[in-house]
Amino acid sequence: FPGAAVASSKGAASSVKQELQSSETIQNKISSSLKKSFKKEEKTTFLIKLKDQADTQKAAKLAVKRAKSKKLTAAKTEYQKRSAVVSSLKVTADEAQKDVLKYLNSQKNKGNADDIHSYYVVNGIAVHASKEVME
Known part of the structure; x- marks a missing residue:
């Protein structure tokens, strides 16, 4: 995967997005290689690794x-x-990923994300999505 982001599973999908809104939080949680990938492509594949x-x-x-x-x-x-x-x-993984997957699937329906894969061993989700979805 070109990059990774870390998310908290607490609260609804909107709260996950709100948590990631501050630029300091974004800078700390998103790899530089992922940021570079979005400069080249509208969508890229990345891993969201949850803390739980x-x-x-x-x-x-x-x-x-x-x-x-x-x-x-x-x-x-x-x-x-x-x-x-x-x-x-x-x-x-089921408990931690529930809200994030709900958000990603809603974005998939809007055409902003695709190829969503949940991995229980690392408690992460691989997704091919836009920068807006990642943020």
Whole structure:
């Protein structure tokens, strides 16, 4: 991706946009390579990485504890642990990305964004969009 931006998932999509309005906030959250990309192209692909992160260690420890209490085999315990970590990542991403995705999809309907892809492992969203959408 040519660049990245960081967004907070708190509040509605409009509050995300309002948070990014101040020039200081924009300068701190947007990479210089992304800014350069917008000088060359009307739309570019970038990654929005959200701050919220899943506590995967906690999810793994809890899954192991539950598996041991059920006296599961080592293989089943490992499976439970991995499933808990993946579930934790997905739940965190779903909650954190909800408002941002709603905003991006509204911009997609207006023709200002396309190719929106959510990634739960990093809690980020890749999007091909205009500078106005990014801001």
